[in-house]
Amino acid sequence: MDETRVARSRRDFLMLSAGGLVAAVFASAASPVQAAVADVDALVTKMTAGKKVADGRIALELPSIAENGLVVPLNFTVESPMTADDYVKAVHILADGNPNPQIADFTFTPMSPKASAQIRIRLAKTQNVVVVAEMSNGEFYSTKKEVKVTIGGCGG
């Protein structure tokens, strides 16, 4: 009798401490300095004024594994004829795991032959990079890609 009670209380203790550990991990992940997926969603909603965002039309090139989060090459191209009636007005680049979700906001004009650019960005940790394109006719397109950031190059 006594033995089982001890066993149970030990198990309870272990479960409690494991629960506590999980809670602590979640608390640190949700610390206010890190942007969250919700922040990116809120920003996208603000940019699009709540309009529908379709998939496609954006080619996004990013490494799937970045050894150095300080310099991650990013290349995007938005499919568009780029004429005075039909062009890409803006392209927003966001990340859901950086302290500030915004990375860059491009403004294009029909003078640009192609809504395309290559930049180098900083990523604080493994996260999704989101690209939102705004067309001159008011349509929105979006795509995203996950980049695994290994710190110290040890494959973590």
Added chain:
Amino acid sequence: MASNIKPRVRMPATAKAGEVIEVKTLISHEMESGQRKDAAGKIIPRHIINKFTATFNGKEIMSVDWHPAISANPYQSFLVRVPESGVFEFSWFDDDGAVYKSEHKVTVS
């Protein structure tokens, strides 16, 4: 204002009328994010280039607002069309108010 900030631009000096050419730009800048702390634990204030613009004969082609998540020594490449002979001007706007400019003449052959 830092004095060692120098923009570099690579693009062809001649092109055919209407040709699309690639422009590669690089500027030396620390792009201090405002997130880092110094040895005393004090936050190092943000100091970045927050805007880049490209114009041709005074007309805007494209502009970009940069945020602290742009890497140090920002590199950017993009495409422009050359409708006629003229001057491309690229400008970088620093948080401290400085503007760095680079002009490139392209001749249509």
